[in-house]
C-alpha cells in the first residue's frame with residue numbers, strides 16, 4: 001500500500017511545501033560541505049554545536065523566540081526563549097570554568113527532563129567539554145559502568161536521583177564534582193556536593209565559547225553490544241551538520257513549527273533530535289517532563305499545537321492499544337507531519353495512524369553510532385509501510401555480504417554505510433580496537449540485517465548479534481548477566497530478547513542456581529528485584545526461568561541463540577559446537 005503525502009488539508013497555515021519534495025534531485029545535488037554555509041561557525045573561527053543551536057539565533061535578532069515550551073510532571077508550563085537558553089548555558093559554562101574543568105573533560109548529567117538538563121548540556125559544549133547524558137531510570141551499576149569508563153569529572157544530578165550515585169561513588173575516583181540541581185525546590189547542598197542554584201547565581205551571564213573545531217569531541221552516548229560493558233560512542237562538533245540537515249530535510253522543520261520529540265536525552269534521539277536538530281533549525285520545542293499516558297500525550301499535542309512529532313514504535317503501539325476513542329477527545333488538527341524511529345514500525349501502525357490521527361507515521365532509521373538519520377520516508381514521498389525508507393542525501397548505505405560486497409536488490413545482508421558523514425562516531429571511548437572492528441571492506445557495519453528493494457527502499461530484518469531492543473532501547477545481554485551473577489544464588493545466567501507485542505522484545509534471563517538454593521517463585525522475584533536495583537527497570541529482566549545448566553559451546557560461551565530458539569520453539573540450528581553435558 002502506498003500513500004500520496006501532502007500537507008494536511010485544512011491546516012492552511014502549515015500547508016508549507018516539504019523541504020525535500022524532489023528526492024532524486026536533492027540527493028544528486030546534496031553536499032554536506034555546503035551545509036556548513038547555512039550555519040554560522042564561531043565568531044572567532046571554529047565550530048560549536050551550542051553556538052549553532054542557540055547563540056547564532058540571538059545574534060540574528062531572534063533571541064526572543066521561544067526555544068523550549070516546558071511542561072512539568074505536574075502540568076505547569078514555562079517558556080524559555082533562545083536568549084534565555086543562551087544565557088543559562090553561558091552561566092553553566094562559567095561554572096565549569098570556575099571549577100577548573102578543562103577542555104575535553106567529561107561532564108555527565110543524570111537528571112529528569114528539566115530546563116536545567118538542557119542548560120547543562122549546552123553549557124558543557126560551550127566550555128569545550130564532552131557531555132555524557134545518562135538515562136534517569138538507570139540503576140547504580142549502569143551509572144558506575146558509564147562514569148567509570150568515561151572518567152567523568154563532573155556529574156549533575158538531582159536530590160531524587162543522587163542516592164543511586166552514592167551507592168557507587170567510591171568506585172569513581174575521577175568524579176570530582178557532584179552538582180545537585182532541582183527545578184522545583186532549590187536544595188541545600190550536603191557536604192561534598194555543590195548546589196546548582198548557588199553556582200549559577202554567582203556565574204556571569206556572558207561567556208566566550210571555548211574555541212572548538214569541527215573534529216573536537218562534543219558528546220558521548222553509551223550503547224550496548226553483545227559482549228562487554230556498554231561502550232561510549234564519541235561524536236564531534238561537526239555532527240551538527242547532520243543534525244541541522246536531517247532536521248530540515250527529514251523532520252521537515254520550518255521556522256513556525258512547534259516540534260515535539262518524545263525521546264529522553266539519555267538516549268541519542270533525545271539529544272540529536274530533542275536538542276540539536278530543532279535548535280539549529282530555530283524551531284520551538286515542547287519538552288514534556290512526564291511519562292507516557294495516551295491521554296497526557298494527546299493533551300500535550302492539543303495544548304501546545306504541536307505540528308511536527310517524532311516518537312517511537314513502542315509508544316505508538318501503546319497509543320493503538322489505548323483505543324481510537326482517546327484521540328477523538330482531543331483536537332489534534334495542528335499536526336502536520338509525524339515520524340517514528342528506534343525499532344521496526346509495524347505496517348499496521350502506519351495504517352492505524354492515518355485512520356485514527358489523520359496522518360501516517362513516517363519511519364526512519366539510524367543508531368547511536370551514526371549520530372543522525374541515515375534512511376527515511378520523506379515528507380514529500382510516498383511511504384511504503386514497513387520500510388525504513390531511502391537514504392538521506394549525502395549518505396551511502398549498502399547491503400553487503402561477509403566479504404563486504406554489495407548484494408543484489410532483494411537479498412538480505414548486513415546493513416552498512418560508507419564512512420565519512422559528519423555525524424559519524426569517531427571512536428568508542430577508550431576502546432579503539434572495538435571501533436576498528438566495526439569496518440569491513442571500506443564499510444561501517446551497523447549490526448543490523450536488512451535488504452533493499454528494486455525501488456531503493458530499505459527493509460529491516462533483524463540484528464546480526466544478541467543485542468536486545470526493548471521499547472526502543474538497546475540492552476546488552478552481558479550487562480544483565482553480569483548483574484545477576486553478583487547474586488549469591490546464581491551460578492550461571494544467559495539473557496535473551498523475548499518477542500513482545502508492545503515493547504518489541506522484553507529482557508528474559510535463564511538462570512542456573514548454586515548448590516543449596518531452591519528454584520522458588522520467591523527467589524525469582526528476589527532476582528528480578530535485585531537486577532532492577534542494580535540496572536534500573538528498563539534494563540533488568542522481566543522474566544526469569546530456572547534451568548539446571550545453560551547450553552554452552554565447548555569453549556564455555558553461553559549459547560544465547562540456542563536459549564532463544566528453545567524459548568520460541570524454533571529449529572535449534574547448528575549445535576555442533578555445543579558442549580556435551
Ligand code: AMP
Pocket residue numbers: 223268269340341342343344345363364365366367368369388446447448460462463469472473474
Ligand atoms: P540505538 O543505537 O540505541 O539508537 O539503537 C539503534 C538500533 O535500533 C538500530 O541499530 C536498529 O537495530 C534499531 N532501529 C532503529 N531505528 C529502526 C527502524 N526504523 N527500524 C528498525 N530498527 C530500528
